[in-house]
Amino acid sequence: MNDSNTFDAIVIGAGMTGGWAAKEFCDNGLKTLLLERGRDVKHIKDYPTTNMLPWEFKHRGRIPIEVAEENPVISRCYAYREDAMHFFVKDTEHPYGQPKPFDWIRGYQVGGRSIMWARQTQRWSNFDFEGPARDGFAVDWPIRYEDLDPWYSYVEKFVGISGNRDGVDTLPDGEFLKAWDLNCVEQHFQKVVQENYKDRHVIYARCAHITENKEIFQKQGRGLCQGRRICQRGCPFGGYFNANSSLIPWAEKTGNLTLRPDSVVHSIIFDDKTGKASGVRIVDRLTKETSEYFAKIIFVNAGTLNSNLILLNSISDRFPEGLGNDHGLLGKYVAFHNYRARISAEHPGHKDFAPEGGRPTSAYVPRFRNVYKQETDFLRGYACTFGAYRSLHTDNDGHGQTLAEHLLQKKEYGPWGVGSGMMGETIPKESNFVRLDKDKTDEWGIPMLNISIDYDENDEKMIHDFFEQYSDMYKKAGLTNIRTSDSKQAPGLDIHEMGGIRMGHDSKTSMLNKWHQVHSCPNVFVTDGACMTSVSTQNPSLTFMAMTARAANYAIEQLKKDAI
Amino acid sequence: MHKGNQMNRRQAIQQLTIMGLGLTLYPSCNTEKIPQYSRVPLDAKRYKLLQEVSEAILPVDHITYVTPEPRSQYILTILNDCTSTEEVTNFLTGLESLQQYLTGVKMSDLDKLSNDDLDKIFDYMADSKGQDENLYKFYRTTKNLATQHFTGCEKFMIEELKFEFVPGRYIGCKEV
Ligand SMILES: Cc1cc2nc3c(=O)[nH]c(=O)nc-3n(C[C@H](O)[C@H](O)[C@H](O)COP(=O)(O)OP(=O)(O)OC[C@H]3O[C@@H](n4cnc5c(N)ncnc54)[C@H](O)[C@@H]3O)c2cc1C
Ligand code: SF4
Numbered sequence: 001m002n003d004s005n006t007f008d009a010i011v012i013g014a015g016m017t018g019g020w021a022a023k024e025f026c027d028n029g030l031k032t033l034l035l036e037r038g039r040d041v042k043h044i045k046d047y048p049t050t051n052m053l054p055w056e057f058k059h060r061g062r063i064p065i066e067v068a069e070e071n072p073v074i075s076r077c078y079a080y081r082e083d084a085m086h087f088f089v090k091d092t093e094h095p096y097g098q099p100k101p102f103d104w105i106r107g108y109q110v111g112g113r114s115i116m117w118a119r120q121t122q123r124w125s126n127f128d129f130e131g132p133a134r135d136g137f138a139v140d141w142p143i144r145y146e147d148l149d150p151w152y153s154y155v156e157k158f159v160g161i162s163g164n165r166d167g168v169d170t171l172p173d174g175e176f177l178k179a180w181d182l183n184c185v186e187q188h189f190q191k192v193v194q195e196n197y198k199d200r201h202v203i204y205a206r207c208a209h210i211t212e213n214k215e216i217f218q219k220q221g222r223g224l225c226q227g228r229r230i231c232q233r234g235c236p237f238g239g240y241f242n243a244n245s246s247l248i249p250w251a252e253k254t255g256n257l258t259l260r261p262d263s264v265v266h267s268i269i270f271d272d273k274t275g276k277a278s279g280v281r282i283v284d285r286l287t288k289e290t291s292e293y294f295a296k297i298i299f300v301n302a303g304t305l306n307s308n309l310i311l312l313n314s315i316s317d318r319f320p321e322g323l324g325n326d327h328g329l330l331g332k333y334v335a336f337h338n339y340r341a342r343i344s345a346e347h348p349g350h351k352d353f354a355p356e357g358g359r360p361t362s363a364y365v366p367r368f369r370n371v372y373k374q375e376t377d378f379l380r381g382y383a384c385t386f387g388a389y390r391s392l393h394t395d396n397d398g399h400g401q402t403l404a405e406h407l408l409q410k411k412e413y414g415p416w417g418v419g420s421g422m423m424g425e426t427i428p429k430e431s432n433f434v435r436l437d438k439d440k441t442d443e444w445g446i447p448m449l450n451i452s453i454d455y456d457e458n459d460e461k462m463i464h465d466f467f468e469q470y471s472d473m474y475k476k477a478g479l480t481n482i483r484t485s486d487s488k489q490a491p492g493l494d495i496h497e498m499g500g501i502r503m504g505h506d507s508k509t510s511m512l513n514k515w516h517q518v519h520s521c522p523n524v525f526v527t528d529g530a531c532m533t534s535v536s537t538q539n540p541s542l543t544f545m546a547m548t549a550r551a552a553n554y555a556i557e558q559l560k561k562d563a564i
Numbered sequence: 565m566h567k568g569n570q571m572n573r574r575q576a577i578q579q580l581t582i583m584g585l586g587l588t589l590y591p592s593c594n595t596e597k598i599p600q601y602s603r604v605p606l607d608a609k610r611y612k613l614l615q616e617v618s619e620a621i622l623p624v625d626h627i628t629y630v631t632p633e634p635r636s637q638y639i640l641t642i643l644n645d646c647t648s649t650e651e652v653t654n655f656l657t658g659l660e661s662l663q664q665y666l667t668g669v670k671m672s673d674l675d676k677l678s679n680d681d682l683d684k685i686f687d688y689m690a691d692s693k694g695q696d697e698n699l700y701k702f703y704r705t706t707k708n709l710a711t712q713h714f715t716g717c718e719k720f721m722i723e724e725l726k727f728e729f730v731p732g733r734y735i736g737c738k739e740v
Contacts, residue, residue, distance in 0.1 A: 053729060054716060054721065054727070055721065056632060059641070059645060059646055060642075060712065060716055062642070063646070064646055065645065065646050065647060180734045180736075181735065183736035183737055184736060186736070187737075227731045227732060227734055228729065228730055228731070350737070353737045354738055355734065355735065355736055355737070357731035357733040357734040358728070358731040359734035391725075392724075392726065394724075396711055399622070399703075399707060400621065400623065400679060400683050400686055401679055403621065403622050403707070403711070404622055404623055404624055407622075407714065407715060407720075407724075411724060411725070413740055
């Protein structure tokens, strides 16, 4: 150990959760090492396509077929297109085992997946935190909404969340910036649902975009969102939240941050004498050289499944099966969101209206199934998006001069289209797990991850119910040409994988305590999606960030008291 | 205007000047090399035919509707880089069918034909479904890609489709 490789805190992973941990530590004077396996991505400078116009792309957005064929998993992600493909991990570069099909969508770089995320940010409520205990699955959460409420506010104020105060029990209100409009068809659906269903609400989908100028955003150098809806390329205005435009430069400004990109964390080093972790072992991505770094606390924020991998690979005499894994629970009870079901239709009304301009969100219907009591033959429920759109129609009939004339004729609007995607809660199960491959290692000598995760009967029943309920709701709204579809997509494509290092009250049945500390190695904290005991229906990243900020501030307090 | 557009406007003006002088700038009659696309190999004759068909199927003024690349280049790039082997094979077989048909009806030089004659050829291709499936697929693919190329150009998107890169506002219900 020497000064150059010893820090107060080490954070593994420079995505939005690692970014939050680093920011909190640096703000509080902790010398912090932020380790990131991928390359550095600087805000604006490293967004090569951000100002490219649609016609400037050689393939007008398409992915070359050779790339798609070699990388079938990532090519299934809707955002993996010509404009942002450089931010995604190719299957060929980082293979993993799939005893059961699982689409693992990753972004290895400073900023992680915060660069390409869809920025939907909904709080959890106690209907979510109390779910496992009430419905008898997984283990009881050791925290409740009240523990997280102030941290949601703390994070929201910094991030910038646009939303309405809707007063819905299942989706608590937060610190919102003004919302964009719902368009007339979304408002129509909202009204019909309100008139017909007591406990169903159509609201504006809250999202991480700046819609009001505030000092806190000026301090970050971020400005108003201009509604371009190409955020996955990185935004030159900093209009949406990613770690690169906010958390990381903020932490750097304190002078307390050492950011080390190209540093693949191999494992956490456990010190038998102190009974704590002493540091981490890394392999340089480019030179393949190994080195060690030391700190009093270690935050694991490598993104759910990679955090599982790191703990599984952190083997010592004390923990031969992986750090904190005295009971064989590590890597188990992984769950995700069921995104298979969609419904779409046409709206025959509002013919004289169309939306104008752009907004980066749509409407949202919070969970209404099994909320106050169990009412169906499946557990839990689903939230749902609702979006209505209308665009100018070109007449492509004919050929030659006729086709040219048709295309240049005055454009008419096509019919209103509407669509909803289900976001179903899945139940964490022991049989849904990740483990290390015994034989295969990657380029950096790290065991490959095998992912074995599947749907179950509960998910099938939920899809069926979603089709029934939404078909009814759509019919009541007078929508026509209603079509349902089950994509049968593999788990993972929802990009909301969670669990494997779950929280709980009891060290015998969980990996982490209520402050996210590994029960048996308390200076290691896991605060990304790996810590989730259950998954609820809401887009999870806001919750991951609030949890990280809360745990980081707890760790800082404990450090100050010399209690870690 | 961005660099790509400047280049292409220049190219288009050059093309127009040459055509005004009664010359046609095609690879078969000058020393310009035919662009090579490994998955869509074309000799000079087929390349010229594709250039002519892709322009004639949707004739537009390229000086007004500037595109970053000539239409045949766009079509070949998409076929070469983004299209399945089966679709490429269908396309090439269809192009061959067209070549044979044109030789049969003695109409090899499309750029010398009247609009009526061109329409007849396109009608024949459009009606070939069920008879010469590949010719029909060639027609569909060429028409679709030519249409995409045109409707995706700057002027069409902005003026016809009301595209805005930085709208800065969202009005949910605007009377139209
Ligand atoms: C297209 C898309 C749309 C999405 N939409 C939404 C949405 O609307 N709402 C929502 O809530 N969520 C959304 N998500 C999910 C969201 O992006 C993730 O939940 C969130 O980014 C997780 O943050 P993280 O910091 O925990 O992980 P990541 O962003 O994955 O960051 C982890 C970082 O750790 C690094 N790392 C991994 N292993 C190692 C190692 N061994 N050593 C060092 N570094 C390592 C990675 O390179 C990465 O940079 C979306 C994701 C995608 C891709
Ligand atoms: S929608 Fe807003 S945040 Fe996204 S790229 Fe456009 S301006 Fe930036």
